[in-house]
Amino acid sequence: MATAPGYAPSLWVSLCHSLPRLDLSLRPVDGSFQPHSWDYQQTLLTLSSVSAVALLLSLLVILSFLVHYCCYVRGEHFHSIIIVIIINAANDEDGHTRVNPLSSVAIGIGFYGNSEANDGIYQVTYSLATANHTLASIDFLVSDSVSLLSWSVSGPLTTLEEALSDRTALLVSARSARRLAESLISLLSSSLLPLGGAATPPLPPTREQDRSSPFSSFSLPPSLAPQPPLPPSPSAPSSSSPSPSLPPSVRPFSPGWAADVLAINEDYRWLSYVLLLLLDLVICLFILLGLAKQTRWLLIVMTVLAWMALFLSWGSLGLETATVVALSDFCIDPSSFILNSTQFDTATSPDILEYYLLCNKKVNSPFQQVLTRCQRALSSIHTHLSTLEREAIPEFPQAEQSLSELQRMLNSTEGSFHQLVALLNCRGLNKDYVDSLKGLCYDGMEGLLYLSLYSFLSALSFTAMLCSLPGAWRSFPRESNEYEDSDSESEDPFTSHQARRQTPAGSQRGVLPGFYSYQGAGWTAPFSSAPPLP
Numbered sequence: 087m088a089t090a091p092g093y094a095p096s097l098w099v100s101l102c103h104s105l106p107r108l109d110l111s112l113r114p115v116d117g118s119f120q121p122h123s124w125d126y127q128q129t130l131l132t133l134s135s136v137s138a139v140a141l142l143l144s145l146l147v148i149l150s151f152l153v154h155y156c157c158y159v160r161g162e163h164f165h166s167i168i169i170v171i172i173i174n175a176a177n178d179e180d181g182h183t184r185v186n187p188l189s190s191v192a193i194g195i196g197f198y199g200n201s202e203a204n205d206g207i208y209q210v211t212y213s214l215a216t217a218n219h220t221l222a223s224i225d226f227l228v229s230d231s232v233s234l235l236s237w238s239v240s241g242p243l244t245t246l247e248e249a250l251s252d253r254t255a256l257l258v259s260a261r262s263a264r265r266l267a268e269s270l271i272s273l274l275s276s277s278l279l280p281l282g283g284a285a286t287p288p289l290p291p292t293r294e295q296d297r298s299s300p301f302s303s304f305s306l307p308p309s310l311a312p313q314p315p316l317p318p319s320p321s322a323p324s325s326s327s328p329s330p331s332l333p334p335s336v337r338p339f340s341p342g343w344a345a346d347v348l349a350i351n352e353d354y355r356w357l358s359y360v361l362l363l364l365l366d367l368v369i370c371l372f373i374l375l376g377l378a379k380q381t382r383w384l385l386i387v388m389t390v391l392a393w394m395a396l397f398l399s400w401g402s403l404g405l406e407t408a409t410v411v412a413l414s415d416f417c418i419d420p421s422s423f424i425l426n427s428t429q430f431d432t433a434t435s436p437d438i439l440e441y442y443l444l445c446n447k448k449v450n451s452p453f454q455q456v457l458t459r460c461q462r463a464l465s466s467i468h469t470h471l472s473t474l475e476r477e478a479i480p481e482f483p484q485a486e487q488s489l490s491e492l493q494r495m496l497n498s499t500e501g502s503f504h505q506l507v508a509l510l511n512c513r514g515l516n517k518d519y520v521d522s523l524k525g526l527c528y529d530g531m532e533g534l535l536y537l538s539l540y541s542f543l544s545a546l547s548f549t550a551m552l553c554s555l556p557g558a559w560r561s562f563p564r565e566s567n568e569y570e571d572s573d574s575e576s577e578d579p580f581t582s583h584q585a586r587r588q589t590p591a592g593s594q595r596g597v598l599p600g601f602y603s604y605q606g607a608g609w610t611a612p613f614s615s616a617p618p619l620p
Contacts, residue, residue: 090444092520095418098531102414108132119415119423130408137404144396144549151553189370192543193363199536200359202529207352209525211345217518218342224509227502228274235271238495239264242488246474249485256478263470263492270463277456359537362398366544369395373551389555396548403541410534417527445516453510464500471496 089095095103107115109128120126243264250256369391376384416423421443425436437452451457471492478485 089419089421090516090520090523093523093527096528096531098535099414099417099527102410102531103418105133105411117415119412119418121412130412133411134404134408137400137407140403140545141397141400144400144545147549148552152556155556188543189366189547192540192547193367193370195536195543196359196363196366196540199533199538199540200356200363201533202536203533204352204356206525206529206531206533207348209529210522211349211352213518213522213525214341214345214348217515217522218340218345220509220514220518221341224506227506227509231499231502231506232271232274234495234499235267235274238492239267239271242491242495243267246485246488246492249482249488250474250478253478253481256474256482259470259473263467263474266463266467266470270460270467273456273460273463277453362395362402363540365391365398366395366547370547373555385555389552392548392551392555396545396552399541399545399548403538403545406534406538406541410531410538413527413531413534417523417531420523420527442512442515443519445512451510451512457507457510460503464496464503468496 103117105117107117107129109115109125110132112132115125115129117129118126243260247257247260247264250260369388372384373388373392375381376388421440424443425439435452441449441452471489474485475489475493479489
């Protein structure tokens, strides 16, 4: 199916969509996006299980190094034979600490990917909220027009017919205007009101409200955003449900409800990744501090946290892999999924959905006929009211007030109708649809790929860390040596610590001759038989 203008699947979407799909029995499966199909869910489980296999390999590698340290290495002076990939803290000759920058790169990638994914989801929620505001505005304009027409039918037009009951020709014109208003109410209620998604045609006003002005009783509702749709009750199904044939588990789709749910879930996702990144950063820094200070209890605590971070890294990698593949399957052809999905009850026909999703200039609007009929009805009502103003007012002055109220109502309805025609054009809603696709399939996909890379590097880092920490532990000085040093130092309390440290170093140097023992060139020892130099 043709995609929306202005959107094309990115290279990352095409590459991820081209990955082979296997179910749990390792049979190939179609890569079309079917989230409610068990076969498609099996492919996502198979991709997630790859990270579980990688976790088992990491545990085997760590176990092999532990066996090597416990059973093979027995030397007093330990020299580590592995290269610490992520954090390699070792004291060199100058006493400095060396840190491999790959850990910082991994954490930086994670922060960048989390920010990119958050930006993409924010764009999706903003576009959905804008589309919801457009639909709610359509709903409000239609409801306002229907209410005004209903008020005119039961109020001023009824009064006008009673006043013109003596003139048959004028009475026929008033009743024609009444029939046109009723047909216009029927057109707006049946054809355009379900598009907004929430409102039902208002009830006719009571007799107390008939004599009041319509412009003082209509105002903008407190919130244009429709509320999240509620599931129909199994005991008492709603009579106003637009699609009673749908199962109770299927909820009508609302852009405002989807934006709220997506924003809440995105807040939790963003916060979870920030906490995971901070946990990795704290573990790396405190392990570095423990190795530099040779603090055993700090290394024990950080080792436990490193084990937890290892499981979290591989688990997040499996979840991100499944999410990336599912998102690529959706983004490769999103319009087909939305049109063919039975999980969205939009109370609209496929032709209307296709018109707004694709916005093809060659296809006319599905509301073209309805809008044309409404425009003709408004023009006919305006013609009848002009005739009544010209002929009825000279003979029936009491009809002037009713005709002026009807004229104000007609002008307000025509203004709302022109706004409605502009909002029903496909360009506005299609722009929101394309913006949401770009945010989800461009920024969202890129952020998830960076987060997958971060999880992979983080898992490798903690694997190497847990392999190297036992060797670093054995390189620490033993407690018995520390006690012997402290006892020897306590024998002479007047000797400074610096002098005691320099004593063994000075004992290794040769003894220099004294100042007066130097034998110059012109000096001879007393009682020497050698003649003096000239």
